Amino acid sequence: MKVLVTGGGGFLGSAICRQLLEIGVSVMAYQRRPADDLRAAGADVVQGDITNLSQLIGAAKGCDAVIHTAGKAGIWGDPAEYHKINVLGTQNVIKLCRQLSISNLVHTSSPSVVHSGGDIENGDESLPLAEHFLSAYPASKAEAEKIVLAENGNGLQTVALRPHLIWGPDDPHILPRLMKKVRGGKLSLPAPEKIIDTIFVENAAQAHVMALQELQGQSKGQSRCAGKPYFITNNEPLPQGDIIQSLLAAVGIKAEIRAVPASLARVVGAVCEQTWRLLSLSGEPPLTRFSVEQLSTAHWFDTSAAARDFGYQPKISIANGLIKLKDSA
Numbered sequence: 001m002k003v004l005v006t007g008g009g010g011f012l013g014s015a016i017c018r019q020l021l022e023i024g025v026s027v028m029a030y031q032r033r034p035a036d037d038l039r040a041a042g043a044d045v046v047q048g049d050i051t052n053l054s055q056l057i058g059a060a061k062g063c064d065a066v067i068h069t070a071g072k073a074g075i076w077g078d079p080a081e082y083h084k085i086n087v088l089g090t091q092n093v094i095k096l097c098r099q100l101s102i103s104n105l106v107h108t109s110s111p112s113v114v115h116s117g118g119d120i121e122n123g124d125e126s127l128p129l130a131e132h133f134l135s136a137y138p139a140s141k142a143e144a145e146k147i148v149l150a151e152n153g154n155g156l157q158t159v160a161l162r163p164h165l166i167w168g169p170d171d172p173h174i175l176p177r178l179m180k181k182v183r184g185g186k187l188s189l190p191a192p193e194k195i196i197d198t199i200f201v202e203n204a205a206q207a208h209v210m211a212l213q214e215l216q217g218q219s220k221g222q223s224r225c226a227g228k229p230y231f232i233t234n235n236e237p238l239p240q241g242d243i244i245q246s247l248l249a250a251v252g253i254k255a256e257i258r259a260v261p262a263s264l265a266r267v268v269g270a271v272c273e274q275t276w277r278l279l280s281l282s283g284e285p286p287l288t289r290f291s292v293e294q295l296s297t298a299h300w301f302d303t304s305a306a307a308r309d310f311g312y313q314p315k316i317s318i319a320n321g322l323i324k325l326k327d328s329a
Contacts (some may be wrong), residue, residue, distance in 0.1 A: 001025050001026065001216065001316075002025070002026035002027070002028060002062055002063045002064055002067065003020055003026070003027055003028070003061040003062045003064065003065045003066065003067060003212070004028045004030060004059060004065070004066045004067070005017050005020070005027060005028070005030065005059045005066075005067045005069065006028050006030050006031070006050055006056075006066065006067070006068045006069060006070035006089075006093060006106075007011075007030075007031055007044075007050075007068075007069035007070030007071065008017075008027070008028075008029025008030055008035060008043070008045070008069075009031035009032075009034070009035030009038060010031060010036060010069060010070070011023075011166065011168075011170060011171060011172055011173065011175035011201060012069050012108065012163070012166055012201060012204055012205060012208075013029070013067075013069040013070070013204035013219045014035065014038060014190040014292075015038070015168075015201050015202055015204070016067055016069065016205040016208050016209065017038050017041070017043050018038075018041060018205075019205050020062060020207050020209060021041055021042050021043060022090055023025070023209070024236070026044070026182065027042075027043040027044065027047065028043070028044045028045075028059055028060070028062075028268075029044065029045045029046070030046050030047075030048055030050075030056065030059045030060075030070070031047065031070070032047060032048070033047065034047065036301050037098045039113040041187075042095060042152070045237055046058075046059040047262055050070045050092060051084055051085060051088055051089050051092065052090035052092075052133040053092045053095060053096070056089055056092050056093070056096050057095075057096045057099060057100065059101065059313065060088065060096045061100065063100070063102060063296045064102065064103075064104070064216075065102060065103070065104040065106075065212055065215070065216065066093060066096070066097060066102055066104070066105045066106070066107060067105075067106045067108075067208050067209065067212060068090065068093045068105060068106065068107045068148075068275045069108040069208075070085075070089060071085060071086045071089070071090075071108070071144075072085040072086055072137070072140075072283065073137060073139070073173060074133070075137065075288050075290050075291050076284035076285060076288055077136060077284070078135075078136070078273070079136035079139070079140075079163065080314075081136075082136040082137055082139070082140040083136070083143075085140075085142050086137075086140035086141055086143075086144050087140050087143045087147070090107070090144040090147055090148060091147060093105065093107075093242070094147065094148070094151050094156075097151075097156050098107075098156065099183050101155065102156070102321040103155055103156055103157060104157050104158075104212060104216055105146065105148065105156060105157070105158045105159065105215075105320055106158075106159055106162065106208050106211050106212050106215070106278075107159065107160045107161070108160075108161055108208070109141055109144070109145040109148075109156060109162045109229060110137075110138060110162055110163075111162045111163075111164045111231060111296075111299065112133075112135075112137065112141065112143035113129050113130065113138055113141050113145055113162070114127040114128065114129060114130055114131055115130055115138065115293070115294070115297075115299065116131070116132070117134075117297070118292035118297060119123055119194070119295055119297050119298040119299070120297070120298060120299045120300070120301070121195070121283040121300060122296050122300065122301065122302050123132075123231070123300070123301045123302065124231070124301065124302040124304075124305065125228065125229055125230065125305055129145070129146070130142065130143050130283060133272060133290075134287075134288070134289045134290040134293055135290035137290075138262055138290075140198065142150075142270060145160045145229060148160050149227055149229065149252065150226070150274060152227035153227070157215045157223050157226040157227075158223075158226065158227060159211050159223075159225045159226060159227070159228060159229075159230070160214060160228070160229040160230070161204075161207055161208060161211060161212075161229075161230050161232050161306075162229060162230060162231045162232060163199050163204040163207065163232040163233070163248075164196075164197045164198060164199055164231065164232065164233045164299070164300075164301060165196065165197065165198040165199065165314075166199055166200075166201050166204050167198055167199075167200065167201065167247060167321075167325070168201035168202065168321060168324065168325060169201075169213075169324060169325055169328035169329075170316060170328070173282050174246060174247070175248075175251060178244060178248055179248070179251070179253060180248050182248065182253055182255045183212045185254060185255060186255065186256045186257075186258050187242070187244065187248075187256070187257055187258065188258045188259075188260045188262065189240065189241060189257055189258070189259060189295055190259070190260055190261065190262040190264075190265040190295050190296040191240070191259070191262055191291060191295060192239060192240055192241025192242075192244075192257045192259055193239050193240075193241065193259075193294045194239065194240050194295075194297060194298045195238065195240070195298045195300050195301055196237060196239075196240045196243065196298065196299050197233035197234065197235075197236075197299065197300040197301055198233065198234055198236075198238075198239065198243055198318070199232060199233050199234045199236050199314070200234055200314070200316045200318065201325070202315070202316050202321075203232075203234055203314040203315060203316055204232060206308075206312070207230075207232045207312045209305060210310045210311055210312055211225055211230070211306075211310050211312075213310070214309065214310035214311075215220050217237065219303060224308075224309040224310065225306075225309040228309070230303070230304055230305055230306040230309070231301035231303055231305075232303060232306055232312065232313075233300070233301055233303055234314045234316075234317070234321075235303055235313075235314055235315075235319045236317065237300035238318070240295070240327055241257040242279055243318070244257070245257060246318075246322055247322070247325070249316070249322075250322045250323075250325040250329065251325065251326070251329045252329060262292065262296035265287065265295070266289060266292050266293075266296075267297065268287050268290065268292075269285075269287040269289045269292040270290045272285035272286060272287050272288060273285055273288055273289060324326070
């Protein structure tokens with residue numbers, strides 16, 4: 001079997017590629033930047049853009065399945081760019097599957113697609129997609145997920161995984177953002193006591209590989225996970241202040257958490273957004289309404305559906321993941 005991994009050179013994608021190679025699966029890694037480490041590990045590597053259908057189809061020839069992790073992440077940016085990459089790029093993945101008769105697709109979604117502004121406590125897949133979003137990222141991911149799951153059938157099995165706050169060695173997203181926010185050994189949070197889930201990167205990759213194996217095992221019939229979304233976490237919800245302090249400590253930063261009123265943070269986030277838009281400032285604002293919404297609410301999830309349908313159980317605990325993170329720092 002050969003698997004195309006879009007975003008193969010990325011944080012999650014490279015972990016998926018390594019795990020596939022370890023179990024003897026051939027890998028075609030497709031991403032915008034070089035991935036010499038994956039080539040050295042035995043993967044075929046092609047640089048390309050997810051929005052370029054002809055490039056994508058060329059890379060996918062000879063592949064039997066696709067794991068689609070490529071996308072634009074972040075809390076701020078041009079909505080048109082998020083739509084182009086996360087929605088139109090996903091449509092291109094569907095087109096290549098149909099054109100090349102690839103029968104199995106695992107798509108990386110996000111739990112933010114169900115976040116409507118309030119606490120989510122032990123949420124499961126019965127939660128509806130949110131109707132309004134404060135950021136282009138979750139809006140585009142929700143649209144992409146709908147496209148993927150709607151395409152399940154007629155020779156193509158699809159599944160969408162929603163890993164929550166992925167972290168680990170070489171994390172380019174969460175840790176760098178947290179490190180920038182620490183000032184004088186202090187970090188301000190609107191609700192450090194709120195319970196959240198996270199997931200170690202190798203566990204997130206493991207879930208993608210297991211979901212693909214379930215699809216492949218039922219390629220002549222209906223897989224238990226086909227056509228469905230799944231929350232994926234470490235199954236260790238913690239107060240966000242605690243896990244943030246632990247992550248920072250693992251990279252050598254001692255941070256005192258300082259609670260600030262959520263109402264004040266929301267006002268500051270709205271003002272920052274208006275300022276950035278009015279002045280056309282580059283980069284992202286220090287605070288946005290979306291980031292405040294995420295930081296001031298609980299969001300932890302029930303992963304029993306993933307355990308039932310494709311056997312997912314995290315292999316690496318948060319404690320062991322923190323050791324790995326510390327050793328890599």
